[in-house]
């Protein structure tokens with residue numbers, strides 16, 4: 428009977444230590460999430476490149492597409508899909524992890540109406556349906572429009 432007591436004490440010590448360590452790990456794991464909710468943290472920041480051709484002529488993709496249009500999901504004062512310069516670099520940035528952004532959302536915010544034109548979108552060399560394309564980090568896009 429007397430031999431059993433120290434074993435129980437050891438067992439309780441191990442259990443309490445495990446719970447304590449578990450609580451510390453769980454508390455630390457929730458910290459970064461709290462900071463993301465209350466701050467301006469961006470969940471991801473991806474880039475794609477766009478070359479735009481109208482009737483075979485290379486066009487400039489304007490700078491500042493989506494700047495000044497804030498739907499609450501992008502960086503402050505920016506639509507989640509935007510440009511900063513006229514290099515053709517498209518920035519895809521969201522506060523919401525896993526949010527998928529489409530080419531149509533980009534052309535809408537750009538003000539580029541493709542509905543009455545023949546438009547072909549090539550992504551990394553392959554023709555895709557531009558109405559069903561969602562941006563992936565590092566994609567290279569070529570938009571060919573015929574009036």
Ligand SMILES: [Zn+2]
Nearest residue numbers: 472473474518
């Ligand atoms: Zn960027």
